[in-house]
Amino acid sequence: MELxxxxxxxxSGDDKEISLKAILDGxxxxxxxxxxxxxxxxxxLPVPAPGYSIPFGIVLMFLAGQIIxxxxxxxxxxxxxKIKIPANQDSKLLKSMLKFLKFxxxxxxxxxxxxxxxxxxxxxxxxxxxxxxxxxxxxxxLTNTIPALGIFIIGLSLTQEDGLAGIFGAATGLAGIGFTxxxxxxxxxxxxxxxxTVKDFIKNLI
Numbered sequence: 001m002e003l004x005x006x007x008x009x010x011x012s013g014d015d016k017e018i019s020l021k022a023i024l025d026g027x028x029x030x031x032x033x034x035x036x037x038x039x040x041x042x043x044x045l046p047v048p049a050p051g052y053s054i055p056f057g058i059v060l061m062f063l064a065g066q067i068i069x070x071x072x073x074x075x076x077x078x079x080x081x082k083i084k085i086p087a088n089q090d091s092k093l094l095k096s097m098l099k100f101l102k103f104x105x106x107x108x109x110x111x112x113x114x115x116x117x118x119x120x121x122x123x124x125x126x127x128x129x130x131x132x133x134x135x136x137x138x139x140x141x142l143t144n145t146i147p148a149l150g151i152f153i154i155g156l157s158l159t160q161e162d163g164l165a166g167i168f169g170a171a172t173g174l175a176g177i178g179f180t181x182x183x184x185x186x187x188x189x190x191x192x193x194x195x196x197t198v199k200d201f202i203k204n205l206i
Contacts, residue, residue, distance in 0.1 A: 003034065003037060003101060003105070003159070004098050004101060004102065006026075006027060006034065006038065007038065007041065007094075007097055007098060007101060008094065008098070009026065010023055010026060010027065010038055011042075011093070011094055011097065017084040017085065018084065018085060019081065019082060019083065019084050020055060020059060020076075020080060020081055020082075020083045020084075020085065021076075021081035021082065023038070023085075024059070024076065024081065031158070031159065032063075032067065032122075032155075032158060033154075033155045033156070033157070033158025033159035033160075034155065034159055035063060035155070036060070036063075036129065036151050036152070036154055036155025036158065037101075037152055037155035037156055037159065038155075039056040039059055039060050039063075039151070040056070040060070040148045040149070040151035040152040040155060041097050041100070041101065041148075041152055042056065042093075042097065042148075043056065043057075043136060043144045043145065043148035044100070044145065044148040044149040044151070044152040045096055045097065045100055045145075046100075046145070047096075048144060048145055048148070049093055049097075051085055052085060053136045053137070053144040053148070054136070054137055054139075055083045055085050056085075056136070057133045057134070057135075057136030057137045057144070058080060058083070058133075058137065059076065059080060060129060060130075060132075060133035060136070060151060061130060061133040061134065061137075062076055062077075062080065063129070064126040064127070064129040064130035064133060065126075065130060067122065067123060067126035067129075068123050068126045068127060068130065070123075104152070104153065104156060105156070107165070108156045108157065108159075108160045108162050108165050109160060109162060110160055110161050110162060111162050111163060111164045111165070112162070112163025112164050113161040113162075113163060114163070115163030115166065115167075116157060116158065116161040116162060116163040116166055117161060121163075121166070122158070124170070125154050125158075125166060125169070125170060128150065128154065128169075128170045128173045128174060129151050129154060129173070131147075131173070131174075131177050132147035132148065132150050132151050132173045132176060132177060133147075133151070135147040135176060135177055135180040136148055138180065138184075140180075140183060140184075140187070140195065141195055141199065142179070142180075142183060142195070142198065142199065143179075143180045143183060145176075146172065146173075146175060146176030146179055147173055147176035147177060147180065148176075149172055149173075149176065150169050150170065150171075150172035150173025150174070150175070150176050151169070151173060152169075153165055153166075153168060153169030153172055153173075154166060154169035154170065154173065155169075156169070157169055183195065183198065186198070
């Protein structure tokens with residue numbers, strides 16, 4: 001099944017809420033890479049979808065941790081699977097996610113496959129995913145988009161065995177972690193108002 005079809009199934013339900021168990025049951029058999037893509041995509045959008053970063057970040061932490069320690073099958077505690085998130089999203093959000101996905105899919109193809117399939121490299125990527133997922137949990141503006149984008153690209157690289165994309169995804173994720181650390185430094189030594197200064201600076205650049 002194409003990635004776009006999986007995204008449509010996950011985010012176009014009829015209910016107002018959906019449990020993480022229902023989402024995980026629908027994607028966990030399709031591979032580690034696809035799980036990363038689906039769980040990171042809402043937060044990786046240029047305008048992140050609200051309500052997803054923290055619950056999906058928690059799942060990504062558990063997911064990455066189990067990959068790092070080499071578990072053969074994934075397990076999530078009940079408190080995670082019972083978490084509910086907004087569902088039945090409007091078509092605008094779904095269209096944004098599909099457009100974003102299709103843009104990146106143009107650049108993903110099998111390259112440096114030996115690296116992409118290397119277990120040590122996959123564990124290294126999982127460490128990056130873990131750090132990015134932690135950043136997604138921080139309730140501060142600007143701390144989830146870049147790390148989530150890194151996870152998203154890493155997921156795509158694993159679905160297509162694209163080692164080059166994996167390197168780019170890891171670099172993006174680490175850049176996001178560095179940016180989050182910088183924001184935390186500013187808040188600690190200057191104050192929360194420094195975030196508005198950074199936001200205005202980014203807006204001026206755009």
